[in-house]
Amino acid sequence: MILFRADANKEIGQGHVMRCLSVADAFRERGTECKFVCAANTDSAIIKERGYEVIALDTSYDEMEKEVERLFEIQELEKADFLILDSYSVTERYLSAVKKRIRTVYLDDVYSFAYPVDVLVNYNVYGPDVDYQSIYEKAGIKLPEVILGAEYAPLREMFCGIPGREQKKEVKEIMISTGGSDPMHLALQLARKVLTSNESTVYHFLIGKMNTDYEEIKSLTKNCDNIVVHYNIPDTKTLIETCDLVVSAAGSTMYEICACGVPMITYAFADNQLPGTAAFEKLGLAVSCGDLRGEEDPTEKILSAVRELSGDYEKRAMQGKTMQKLIDGNGAKRMAERICSLHCEGK
Numbered sequence: 001m002i003l004f005r006a007d008a009n010k011e012i013g014q015g016h017v018m019r020c021l022s023v024a025d026a027f028r029e030r031g032t033e034c035k036f037v038c039a040a041n042t043d044s045a046i047i048k049e050r051g052y053e054v055i056a057l058d059t060s061y062d063e064m065e066k067e068v069e070r071l072f073e074i075q076e077l078e079k080a081d082f083l084i085l086d087s088y089s090v091t092e093r094y095l096s097a098v099k100k101r102i103r104t105v106y107l108d109d110v111y112s113f114a115y116p117v118d119v120l121v122n123y124n125v126y127g128p129d130v131d132y133q134s135i136y137e138k139a140g141i142k143l144p145e146v147i148l149g150a151e152y153a154p155l156r157e158m159f160c161g162i163p164g165r166e167q168k169k170e171v172k173e174i175m176i177s178t179g180g181s182d183p184m185h186l187a188l189q190l191a192r193k194v195l196t197s198n199e200s201t202v203y204h205f206l207i208g209k210m211n212t213d214y215e216e217i218k219s220l221t222k223n224c225d226n227i228v229v230h231y232n233i234p235d236t237k238t239l240i241e242t243c244d245l246v247v248s249a250a251g252s253t254m255y256e257i258c259a260c261g262v263p264m265i266t267y268a269f270a271d272n273q274l275p276g277t278a279a280f281e282k283l284g285l286a287v288s289c290g291d292l293r294g295e296e297d298p299t300e301k302i303l304s305a306v307r308e309l310s311g312d313y314e315k316r317a318m319q320g321k322t323m324q325k326l327i328d329g330n331g332a333k334r335m336a337e338r339i340c341s342l343h344c345e346g347k
Contacts, residue, residue, distance in 0.1 A: 001080040002034045003029055003102075007061040008046065010210045014180035015251045016037035016086040016124045019107065021050050021124075023084065027335035037074060039067070046209075049234075062089045068097050082339070084103045085117075088272070092116060104282070105339060114139035119342055121339060123331060126279040145342050150342040152338070153255040153331035158237045160329035165261035171244040171310040173202045175262075179249035184269050184292065186249075188213040189299045191221055201310075204228045204243060206236065212217035245310060247302055250276045255331075258285060258323035263316040265305045267292045270281050284322045 004024055017036075024034040036047045041056035048054055055074055059067040064087065075083070081286055083098060096116045098104050098231040105119040109127075114136045120143075122130060127148040134142040178187040194203050194236040205221075206340040207214050209232040221227040230239055236253075240246060240260045247265045248254055250273035257264050266276045274291060281288035287305050292298035309316060 001030055001078055002082045002084060003075065003078065003080045004007065004034060004036045005038075005083060005085045006036065007039050008044075008180070008210075009040070009061060010180075010181050010212070012061070012088070013210065014208060015047065016049060016107075018180075019154045019252050020084065020086050022061040022156050022332040023252075024052060024337055025157060026154070027340075028338060029165060029333070030340065032033070032336075032340075035078060035080075037071065038139070061087070064089045064094050065091060068094065070194065071098070072101055084339075088112075090115070111135060114141045115144070116141055117144050119145045119147065119339060121147040121152065121338055123147070123150060123335070124276055124279070125150045125285070125326070126275050126284055127288045129279075135175075147335060147338050150255070151331060152325055153327055154239075154252075154330045154335055155256055155259055155327075155331060158235070159256050159259040160333075162237075162241075162259055162261070162324070162329060164324055165241075165320050167263065167313065167320050168244050171201065171316075173204060173243045173245075174306065174310075175204045175206060175239060175243040175246040176249075177206040177246065177248045177253050178211070179251055179253075179269075181210040182208070182213065182249075184298065186269075186298060187211060187218055188220075189263075190247075190302065191217050191227060193221065193299045193303060194227055195224060199226060202226050202228060204230060204239060206233070206239060207231045214290070245306065247306065249273075254280060254286065255327055258327035259329040261320040261324040263309060263319045264323070265289065265302065265309060265341075267298070267302065269293055283311065283326070284319055286319070286324055 004020045006016040008014040027034050035053045037055045038044050039057050039059050039061035044054040057067045057070050083102045084105040099116055104117040106115050106117045108122045109124050113128050133256045240262055245263050246257050250266055250268045264286040266286045268274050268276050268291045277288040280286040287309050289301050
């Protein structure tokens, strides 16, 4: 039995839960039972829809040290022998306590401190460049088993084994994905800008269920021919592949786009997203607009990048090939296999 500890809400979005679901699916394929433990039950619908039981702690997602005893009760009741954690709210004290009771895996992308765990995972493209050895040496803690690199990016089954994509000469359809909660309200701002542009290009707005601007966007664009709103759709692969270019907030969606080979423009709106956007651009996987928090008009920076990449077929073709060469969609299966091998070895 594996317990996954992750949360999804309007403050932190859905990314933590989404990548854990992909890993859980891979374990389920191997015949391993998985359950999710969340701070609250109110935002667990997406987990239940994928067929997993959710156990609510009835605690605050950002005060994890207060949940330890309740977590131990659940672990003992469920007879769980592995815990996979994905949260920015973990502390050294919390992880140290948990590790004493159960083998612990931590999914990291911010390398805040030397996490006292059994297995450390950083599937990001910049994961292998993080000097975890020095971080742990300075803390006087033994480096755990590490699983690093984009080959372990945990994507849903639908993104496995996608054939190489041939790019169209002309960009006619563009997808806009601003994340699960869109704290900068960029979808709404971009929709307003597109409405006044008189463009023939069709913009597909992917709106997450935690986006508080959905009703306004829907009302604003209901009579617009070149804007299509897609709300909380399960099959994002079909939408991505329909489009010729994608604008995506930094996060797990970027890896799904890579698997599809659709040229991408990305941006950051939080400190932990900056390494990812920079690495994606450096590796030729995306055009990065950088950190948009200080921009007077972030929509214009995005749309300017859209115009430039739309007009450069050679760059789009090269980017698409690079994306699919790096990401094949089998990362969750590799991660599950690696964790299982370490578990069986008793490490």
